[in-house]
Amino acid sequence: MNTIPDFTISPRIDQVGVEERASRFTKRSIKNETKINGLKLALNMIDLTTLEGKDTDGKVKQLCYKAMHLHDVYAGLPTVAAICVYPSMVGVAKKALGDSGIKVASVATAFPSGQSTRDIKIRDTKFAISQGADEIDMVISRGKFHQGEYNFVFDEIAAIKEACGNARLKVILETGELGTYDKVRKASDIAMYAGADFIKTSTGKISPAATMPVTLVMLEAIRDFYYKTGKKIAMKPAGGISKAKLALHYLVMLNEVLGEGWMNNEWFRFGASSLANDILMQLMKQRTGLYQSGDYFSND
Amino acid sequence: MSTKRLTVLKTYKIYIGGQFPRTESGRYYTATNAKGEHLANMCLCSRKDVRDAIGTARGAFGGWSARSAFNRGQILYRIAEMLEGRKAQFIEELMLQGSNKAAAENEVTLSIDRLIYYSGWCDKYQQIFSSVNPVASSHFNFSALEPMGVVTIVAPQQYSLIGLVSLMSPVIAGGNTCVILASEVKPLCSVTFAEVLNSSDLPGGVVNILTGKVSELLPHLSSHMDVNAVCYSETNATAIKMVKENASLNVKRTAIYENEKWMDEKNQSPYYINDFQEVKTTWHPIENIGGAKAGY
Amino acid sequence: MAVKKNTLKLKFDSSRNLAPALESKSVAKIAERYDLFINGKFEKPSSKKYFDTINPASEEKLSSIAQANAADVNKAVVAARNAYEKGWKKTSPKERAKYIYRIARIIQERARELAVIETLDGGKPIRESRDFDVPTAANHFFYYAGWADKLEYAFPNRNPKPLGVAGQIIPWNFPLLMAAWKIAPALATGNTVVLKPAETTSLTALKLAEIIQEADLPPGVVNIITGAGATGAALVNHPDINKIAFTGSTDVGKLIQKAIAGTNKKATLELGGKAANIIFDDAPLDQAVEGIINGIFFNQGHVCCAGSRLFVQESVYKIVLQKLKDRMETLIVGDPMDKNTDIGAINSKQQLEVINKYLKIGQQEGAEMFQSACSIPKKGFYCRPTIFTNVAQSNRIAQEEIFGPVLSIQTFRTEDEVIEKANNTPFGLSAGVWTDKGSKIFNMTSKLKAGVIWANTYNKFDPTSPFGGFKESGFGREGGLHGLGAYLKV
Known part of the structure; x- marks a missing residue:
């Protein structure tokens, strides 16, 4: 058995140092075939997301169609990794995606605030699973976390993990509400030891959402967990990654922190809605040599 | 039967580690006045005395440099108090060595005042010479002074008291320890000054005072590899060259004072303290989380 | 569980080598x-x-x-x-x-x-x-x-x-x-x-x-x-x-x-210098590893204030070494004109010979050498990033300035011990200290005999910041x- 660490003490993070390191990844110059391969990989790692109060069956269906037909614009492109929706839309998405191989991820556990009872959170999760969700994106109880009730947070994640059955569990830390990198690190450790398959930065509802330094802190937590236990945990930065260039910076970071073993969509995802289009535009620019206009790429 | 009382003559010994040993060499030389009359037998120190004194000064450095600046200031003040109390003896010795009464009095009172002057600087020079440096990254960066370590000092031959006090005070005010070779030609009050030091709360080993020949000991004072800085204050081109050459053996710092008039108040300043200080610059990151900036 | 601690190694596959990103030489007007x-x-x-x-x-x-x-x-x-x-x-x-x-x-x-x-x-x-x-x-x-x-x-x-x-x-x-x-x-x-x-x-x-x-x-x-x-x-x-x-x-x-x-x-x-870079067990370890990398591999280690003597507290020695080795594998050594190069060419043939001499000395002295697996160009003067473990204070590689990408690593147990080891050198240019505890930083920075001390950072320079040695x-x-x-x- 792994010994569970004392979450009241976690490895320290120096803010200036981690931000300096994160900015170093952006100095890598990604060119030619490396760029094309990187863009395709990034596309394949996207959890194409719509999480709005005004989501309708129609909107979700359009999104699913787009997810399956990226290669219409540019032959040979992979699909995105998953569609990410609210539990009520899981059934619609599942049906629309059919046997495309694209997974359906559902947020759950009183997303985005998580301010509800454990019972309701478990039922929320089970409902999404019953609708066919392949992956569950839960939120942690940030209030309890800030109160220092780390065991509560831990137990809740473990309970949701149990409710997930075979579905993979992504644990959203909502780093924008945690305040410091030290707390991001601590929350990452709690989530991983409690059974998370993924750790994820943000709901997309709070600013700041994903940043490179926050993601770096989480990747390093994953690395330490792997060193200790031999178990791989996947990573999902979400929110605020809308440009292809930034996505490439993230991939450089992933490659240089966790290495080849994580460079696929089983172990890394981008939670994004508009990133796909920017990647398509960049790929088209690489192919044609012309800078592109948004008018030529459908907005779904 | 004669009733005339025989005067008890003083044995002048050296001062190492708060003790008054004789030179390990067992040699002596004779201090005389201007007319060549015998004044006293002085220890003719050897290179081994130099070695012992430097070792002792090194041992005392950690403790002395770790004293609070305020405490060092108090001790320098105490030295001045002790000197004030024994003024008469110093005037007498200076006169034996050739000063007239007025000059001797003047030299002693100036010496007392100079000790007070540097006593006051002990907890102030740092603020004069330190800086907070506005670097262009998110770091707090400051430069502060630290004592160099062990300093060897050749005291001036003339003005044997004020010269010694003028060189010693800034060195120890700044947290260094030292080995002083007293004036060869006028050594009496140097040894007596050691007695003042010894009754002044100054920890043993901070100041060590030797007597002997400059020509014999200067090569060792300047070449010893555990000495951080050497201070010389005569106009003697050959000696200065030798000091500087020897200093290069371990990149010693040298302070050469050729033109100083120690009786002049112009020749007291915190810059003499600064001459025996290293500048240490320290960096540390400054956390600046998100939007947490001062709003006013 | 069967997994042995601290033996896992991440894979940094060379198949993901970055395409060349060469800076243009055309702006450089060099006369004959x-x-x-x-x-x-x-x-x-x-x-x-x-x-x-x-x-x-x-x-x-x-x-x-x-x-x-x-x-x-x-x-x-x-x-x-x-x-x-x-x-x-x-x-x-x-x-x-x-x-x-x-x-x-x-x-x-x-x-x-x-x-x-x-x-x-x-x-x-x-x-x-x-x-x-x-x-x-x-x-x-x-x-x-x-x-x-x-x-x-x-x-x-x-x-x-x-x-x-x-x-x-x-x-x-x-x-x-x-x-x-x-x-x-x-x-x-x-x-x-x-x-x-x-x-x-x-x-x-x-x-x-x-x-x-x-x-x-x-x-x-x-x-x-x-x-x-x-x-x-x-x-x-x-x-x-x-x-x-x-x-x-x-x-x-x-x-x-x-x-x-x-x-x-x-x-x-x-x-010259032979700076101690000191990592305590309560340090921000991942940033400390960056500090080690930046300390010794910046400018091919041709830096007088390079952190060439690493001291790691024994309780975190294994994990620091593991992180350091994995990090070293991601360093790109090669054409200095490539914008992705982390470690360029050694400045001269003569200097490369000096560095190689020390690599031999280190091994002869019984220290254990580790170099990253990167490829290096056939022509030109190059040296892989190198660390030595099992180093003693008396080893020449721990005493003499090598002026190359070569790090010697020692461990320590207490503050007093590391202060003594760090100061036990004729040099005194710079030092690094890594710990999250403020009072310990000030103890260390006041006792280390060096002109520049980096606490929780390393190799930082600024025109406003005085530089020079003890x-x-x-x-x-x-x-x-x-x-x-x-x-x-x-």
Whole structure:
């Protein structure tokens, strides 16, 4: 058995140092075939997301169609990794995606605030699973976390993990509400030891959402967990990654922190809605040599 | 039967580690006045005395440099108090060595005042010479002074008291320890000054005072590899060259004072303290989380 | 569970090698031959001799550089003396400032050209010359320019006066930046200059000469003469020099200190180092690992303040070593002109031989050597990033300055023990401390005998920040307010 660490003490993070390191990844110059391969990989790692109060069956269906037909614009492109929706839309998405191989991820556990009872959170999760969700994106109880009730947070994640059955569990830390990198690190450790398959930065509802330094802190937590236990945990930065260039910076970071073993969509995802289009535009620019206009790429 | 009382003559010994040993060499030389009359037998120190004194000064450095600046200031003040109390003896010795009464009095009172002057600087020079440096990254960066370590000092031959006090005070005010070779030609009050030091709360080993020949000991004072800085204050081109050459053996710092008039108040300043200080610059990151900036 | 602790290794697959991203050489205008810059003009050397400067990354010749002999040195010193007596010392400080500002501005304008030439001539990664060397050089001129008319505030009541002619000798590790460190404060304080760059890296100093011409600095205020050790010795021994500023090895520094013993020349010496970089178990470990990497592999380890002695507290030794080795695998060694290169070429064949000698010594002494698995180019001078474990304090690789990408690692248990080990060296240039505990930082930073101490960071430089060593690492400070004193009578 792994010994569970004392979450009241976690490895320290120096803010200036981690931000300096994160900015170093952006100095890598990604060119030619490396760029094309990187863009395709990034596309394949996207959890194409719509999480709005005004989501309708129609909107979700359009999104699913787009997810399956990226290669219409540019032959040979992979699909995105998953569609990410609210539990009520899981059934619609599942049906629309059919046997495309694209997974359906559902947020759950009183997303985005998580301010509800454990019972309701478990039922929320089970409902999404019953609708066919392949992956569950839960939120942690940030209030309890800030109160220092780390065991509560831990137990809740473990309970949701149990409710997930075979579905993979992504644990959203909502780093924008945690305040410091030290707390991001601590929350990452709690989530991983409690059974998370993924750790994820943000709901997309709070600013700041994903940043490179926050993601770096989480990747390093994953690395330490792997060193200790031999178990791989996947990573999902979400929110605020809308440009292809930034996505490439993230991939450089992933490659240089966790290495080849994580460079696929089983172990890394981008939670994004508009990133796909920017990647398509960049790929088209690489192919044609012309800078592109948004008018030529459908907005779904 | 004669009733005339025989005067008890003083044995002048050296001062190492708060003790008054004789030179390990067992040699002596004779201090005389201007007319060549015998004044006293002085220890003719050897290179081994130099070695012992430097070792002792090194041992005392950690403790002395770790004293609070305020405490060092108090001790320098105490030295001045002790000197004030024994003024008469110093005037007498200076006169034996050739000063007239007025000059001797003047030299002693100036010496007392100079000790007070540097006593006051002990907890102030740092603020004069330190800086907070506005670097262009998110770091707090400051430069502060630290004592160099062990300093060897050749005291001036003339003005044997004020010269010694003028060189010693800034060195120890700044947290260094030292080995002083007293004036060869006028050594009496140097040894007596050691007695003042010894009754002044100054920890043993901070100041060590030797007597002997400059020509014999200067090569060792300047070449010893555990000495951080050497201070010389005569106009003697050959000696200065030798000091500087020897200093290069371990990149010693040298302070050469050729033109100083120690009786002049112009020749007291915190810059003499600064001459025996290293500048240490320290960096540390400054956390600046998100939007947490001062709003006013 | 079957998994053994601390044995897992991440895979950094070479199949994901980045496509080449070469900086263009077209901006670098390198002449076939460079003469000596004396009295505002480029003059042929009276020696009539030239030597080759090569690109250490390809071993190809870049240009021919004039070799100054004693007569040339004399000419340069005479020019500097005349410029000092007849003009520069009487030039109003605020005008002096404006000349220096001009130089700073032109360096910024020609930044790309300077970066490319610095990398071609010296072998350092273009990312470093572009992002560090050249901008920091410009910033130094900016910083000191502003001091020129404010000196009385730096030394209240002292009426500071320039020394006269400064002879300056700089090393090959940061050629342009060291020239800036030397020239900027000298000019701001009203001195004139004869500067000699290192013989393997003369080009950016000669480009700086062009910039100085372009800035219309009066002839003779800055003279740049090229050559090897003999040229430097002639400069040191010239009777009409008032100040020697030297950055280089401790051995040469001692020779200089001795050589000028019988003179009134003032000196600033920035010499070698063997810095301790100390990691406590409560440190931010991932940032500390970056600090180790930056400490020893920055500029191929050709850094006098490199953190070449690593001390790790025993309780975190295994994890730090594991992280360090994985991190080393991600370092890209290769063509310095590639924007992705982390470690470029070793500056010269001679230096590569020195480094290789120490690699042998380390192994012979029983230390365990680890190098990253990266490929290195066939041509040119390269060394893989290297660490030695199982090192004893008495090993030569733990005592002597290697000046390459070679780290020796020791462990410690207590603060007292590591302070003693860290200070147990004749050097005292810099040190690093990593711990999250503030009171421990202040204990360490006050007890370590070094002129620059980085706490929870490493290898940071800034024009406002004084730099220089304790003990055999030299004396005097460069940078900041304290850098002014070295060029003034106060």
